[in-house]
Amino acid sequence: MSRKHSGKYFQKYHIFLSLATAIFLLYACSTTKKVPDGEYLLVKNNFRFENEKVYEDELHDYVAQKPNSKQLFLFPLGLWMYNMANPKYDTILNEYMTYPSEMRNQKLRDSLFIKYGHEEYVGKNLFWNRFFHTVGQAPVILDQSKSETSANSIRKRLVYRGYWDAETKYSHDLDSAAKKAEVNYLITPKNPTYISESYYNIPDPNIKNIYEIDLNKSLIRSNEILDQTVLEQEVKRINTLMRDKGYYEFNNSGQEIYFTADTLNSRKQVPLTMEIHKDSLDSPYKVATIGDIRVFVVDKIADTLTAKKDSLLGINFFKQDERYKTRTLWRPVILRKGEVYDQRNLDLTRRNFQAMNNFSIISYREGLRKQSDSIIDVSYYLAPLPKYDLKISGDINYSQLMSIAVSPSVDLTTRNLFGGAQNLNTSVSWITGLVQDTKDPGSRTWAHEFSANAALSFPKLLLPFNYYKLIPKRYSPTSSINLGVGFQKNIGLERINFNTGLSYQANVNDIVSHRLTLFNTQLSLTRNKDLYYEYFTKDQIFRDQAFQNYSPMLYQQFLNGQISSDELSSMIIKDEAYVNSLSGGELNNYNSFRQSLINKDRQTQDVLISSFIYNFIYNEIGKKEYLNPFYFNGKIEVAGNVLDLFVKDASQQGITTGEQKTIFKVPFSQFVKFDFDVRKYFTFGNQTLALRQFIGLGIPYGNSNQMPFVRSYFNGGSNDIRAWRPYGGLGPADSQLDERIRMFAMDNVKLTTSVEYRIPITNLYETAVFTDMGNIWSLKDTGFGDDFKFNKFWKQMGIGSGIGLRLNIAYITLRADFAYKIYDPNQPDGERWRISKIKPLQPTVNIAFGYPF
Numbered sequence: 001m002s003r004k005h006s007g008k009y010f011q012k013y014h015i016f017l018s019l020a021t022a023i024f025l026l027y028a029c030s031t032t033k034k035v036p037d038g039e040y041l042l043v044k045n046n047f048r049f050e051n052e053k054v055y056e057d058e059l060h061d062y063v064a065q066k067p068n069s070k071q072l073f074l075f076p077l078g079l080w081m082y083n084m085a086n087p088k089y090d091t092i093l094n095e096y097m098t099y100p101s102e103m104r105n106q107k108l109r110d111s112l113f114i115k116y117g118h119e120e121y122v123g124k125n126l127f128w129n130r131f132f133h134t135v136g137q138a139p140v141i142l143d144q145s146k147s148e149t150s151a152n153s154i155r156k157r158l159v160y161r162g163y164w165d166a167e168t169k170y171s172h173d174l175d176s177a178a179k180k181a182e183v184n185y186l187i188t189p190k191n192p193t194y195i196s197e198s199y200y201n202i203p204d205p206n207i208k209n210i211y212e213i214d215l216n217k218s219l220i221r222s223n224e225i226l227d228q229t230v231l232e233q234e235v236k237r238i239n240t241l242m243r244d245k246g247y248y249e250f251n252n253s254g255q256e257i258y259f260t261a262d263t264l265n266s267r268k269q270v271p272l273t274m275e276i277h278k279d280s281l282d283s284p285y286k287v288a289t290i291g292d293i294r295v296f297v298v299d300k301i302a303d304t305l306t307a308k309k310d311s312l313l314g315i316n317f318f319k320q321d322e323r324y325k326t327r328t329l330w331r332p333v334i335l336r337k338g339e340v341y342d343q344r345n346l347d348l349t350r351r352n353f354q355a356m357n358n359f360s361i362i363s364y365r366e367g368l369r370k371q372s373d374s375i376i377d378v379s380y381y382l383a384p385l386p387k388y389d390l391k392i393s394g395d396i397n398y399s400q401l402m403s404i405a406v407s408p409s410v411d412l413t414t415r416n417l418f419g420g421a422q423n424l425n426t427s428v429s430w431i432t433g434l435v436q437d438t439k440d441p442g443s444r445t446w447a448h449e450f451s452a453n454a455a456l457s458f459p460k461l462l463l464p465f466n467y468y469k470l471i472p473k474r475y476s477p478t479s480s481i482n483l484g485v486g487f488q489k490n491i492g493l494e495r496i497n498f499n500t501g502l503s504y505q506a507n508v509n510d511i512v513s514h515r516l517t518l519f520n521t522q523l524s525l526t527r528n529k530d531l532y533y534e535y536f537t538k539d540q541i542f543r544d545q546a547f548q549n550y551s552p553m554l555y556q557q558f559l560n561g562q563i564s565s566d567e568l569s570s571m572i573i574k575d576e577a578y579v580n581s582l583s584g585g586e587l588n589n590y591n592s593f594r595q596s597l598i599n600k601d602r603q604t605q606d607v608l609i610s611s612f613i614y615n616f617i618y619n620e621i622g623k624k625e626y627l628n629p630f631y632f633n634g635k636i637e638v639a640g641n642v643l644d645l646f647v648k649d650a651s652q653q654g655i656t657t658g659e660q661k662t663i664f665k666v667p668f669s670q671f672v673k674f675d676f677d678v679r680k681y682f683t684f685g686n687q688t689l690a691l692r693q694f695i696g697l698g699i700p701y702g703n704s705n706q707m708p709f710v711r712s713y714f715n716g717g718s719n720d721i722r723a724w725r726p727y728g729g730l731g732p733a734d735s736q737l738d739e740r741i742r743m744f745a746m747d748n749v750k751l752t753t754s755v756e757y758r759i760p761i762t763n764l765y766e767t768a769v770f771t772d773m774g775n776i777w778s779l780k781d782t783g784f785g786d787d788f789k790f791n792k793f794w795k796q797m798g799i800g801s802g803i804g805l806r807l808n809i810a811y812i813t814l815r816a817d818f819a820y821k822i823y824d825p826n827q828p829d830g831e832r833w834r835i836s837k838i839k840p841l842q843p844t845v846n847i848a849f850g851y852p853f
Contacts, residue, residue, distance in 0.1 A: 082136025640670030723800020
């Protein structure tokens with residue numbers, strides 16, 4: 001290696017070497033910084049099994065002491081941060097943090113300084129010491145007595161899981177010099193106890209019949225390990241089964257179902273009998289029915305005494321006034337008097353009242369009627385929410401175009417507009433910031449985007465017929481009418497957008513929902529079409545170059561104003577002989593010029609979209625019963641077919657779009673579009689592995705040969721492939737278009753795959769490692785190899801990886817992701833892998849609110 005090359009080598013990698021050295025020193029020296037003499041930092045719990053390993057992952061939870069958590073499975077960042085606080089303040093800060101947050105101020109700190117004899121500290125803020133002390137994690141000091149407790153807890157857990165003869169022992173590995181310790185747990189499960197035969201004894205014939213109908217779903221099986229967790233699950237299953245059949249008081253005491261294991265002949269093969277008895281007399285269980293259903297609309301419970309009664313279809317309503325129509329209050333109630341009790345209907349009724357956004361539920365009561373053991377009376381107490389709800393908020397946004405922008409907004413909710421719990425939600429927002437002046441690149445000018453939206457929601461479907469047999473009340477059907485307008489000033493070509501639509505929504509349950517939007521209409525107008533090349537100066541460079549190469553004479557006529565830019569561009573595109581004569585660099589420049597025309601048509605085209613949209617959502621996220629939730633969002637949009645029936649003649653032609661039918665001189669789009677968003681989350685303790693796959697497909701047809709700008713796909717951004725900025729030059733496919741043109745390219749097919757591992761540091765801070773990959777393609781070859789092909793698409797996907805930091809404050813997550821390009825398909829062969837070209841201090845930074853998926 002030459003001296004010159006050697007110098008470059010070490011200059012390039014000295015950052016990595018320095019970082020690795022710093023991490024090694026921190027790990028070696030700082031972890032025991034605050035471990036007292038004679039004590040040991042617990043660094044590891046070792047689990048060793050004799051014979052077979054059983055429930056290894058589960059047994060960790062029964063250890064009383066666990067080492068400080070490590071991030072990325074390697075480094076105890078929380079402990080490092082705690083040790084960065086000055087040790088002399090630890091005692092003071094420990095007591096300081098025991099006080100309520102509203103009392104933690106300089107006055108309290110000064111009083112603690114004096115209490116502990118450190119008057120010289122009075123007046124010190126100690127911000128960074130408080131920060132590291134709070135965010136960090138104190139060292140876990142080995143408590144040897146807890147090792148014995150842990151070993152006993154492990155043994156008891158194994159006995160509970162069916163290993164009745166299990167044994168556990170423990171020992172310590174102590175390193176006095178390093179002040180570190182490991183605890184070793186030696187686990188001997190021995191042979192488990194099996195269920196030789198299973199029986200059941202259920203005197204009540206009705207309960208027995210219900211149980212036997214679902215007997216194949218029983219979790220208890222002969223020749224399976226006698227595991228008490230399985231018995232608990234079986235009891236829960238039976239409880240749910242019986243309550244779903246109307247047995248309201250079934251096993252309320254928790255003592256009516258029990259199991260008997262006969263160990264007289266053997267401890268390893270035992271017969272098991274399940275017993276179900278209401279009481280010692282084996283009294284029969286009774287099916288409960290719904291009795292009186294009462295709905296109170298009052299400001300407070302005391303007002304129920306003066307509320308006026310009204311009734312509808314067996315339900316009693318008590319109101320102070322006539323603000324809400326009785327039928328409006330009847331609609332959310334799923335219950336019917338005299339029907340068999342079903343807890344799901346009670347819960348669904350409560351959810352429906354909350355979803356109306358007109359009431360708060362101040363009380364809810366259900367119970368057996370006095371002197372009855374089978375009639376349940378139900379009462380809901382609703383307090384009307386304020387008529388008006390005004391919210392004023394502001395955000396700070398970041399984009400490639402506007403950099404930092406301020407976004408104030410005002411939202412007003414008007415409830416119960418017509419007495420039927422209709423809500424009118426109106427919002428006005430304004431985004432303003434500085435953008436580069438296209439006429440003077442050295443200066444910046446103010447840019448604005450204003451939008452106003454109104455949505456009128458109804459707690460029913462707006463249909464001219466009775467739909468309850470088709471869509472029952474338990475689906476909580478709703479409707480909304482939306483109307484919006486937005487316009488831009490000094491942002492790109494200054495678009496004006498109008499949108500409206502009628503939407504229906506039905507929730508099958510808490511997981512499955514359907515949404516259908518009829519007459520979804522969007523009108524998008526471009527104000528400054530003629531200024532395209534002033535805003536997209538890089539496109540102008542390729543246009544002028546193409547004009548000169550095609551005909552210097554025509555180019556001069558263009559400069560003299562004798563021929564327009566669009567006319568000359570169309571002339572070149574249609575000249576097949578000229579195109580066929582190009583090769584090498586000239587052909588690449590022509591392709592970049594042609595893509596710039598496609599970009600121009602999409603960016604400047606006025607377009608009318610009238611579509612039908614169906615959206616299906618399956619969402620397990622946030623549901624406690626799903627430890628590893630799954631999410632699916634499928635959307636289908638069909639546009640332009642109705643308009644195409646009424647318009648016959650084409651009247652407008654673009655450079656690349658061809659002839660199109662218009663309505664009031666505005667072309668309408670015709671396409672079908674499919675979007676599928678699939679996510680899966682795996683939980684490992686408090687850490688999460690999140691997977692996402694997005695598939696998008698747009699198929700233009702009829703009046704359109706390409707997707708409209710507002711429905712096309714692009715790459716990059718904080719919720720996409722994070723190593724590229726939005727319109728950052730990835731795709732389409734592995735085309736070799738000039739990046740200055742490619743960065744604004746959009747297309748009709750999109751695949752994005754993301755993998756993210758999320759690791760909490762504390763309740764406030766979280767880190768993550770991630771990899772994103774994907775790209776956009778065309779449905780057919782447009783001349784430069786951007787079409788989607790199954791045999792090579794996987795080689796055309798851009799790959800980016802990085803790390804992220806998240807700050808969780810209340811219900812808001814502030815996210816900063818730092819990503820690097822790993823594989824760039826738009827680079828020449830041999831240069832696509834970018835690992836060796838990574839600059840650690842120059843990542844692509846994405847700042848956003850919320851998780852990317």
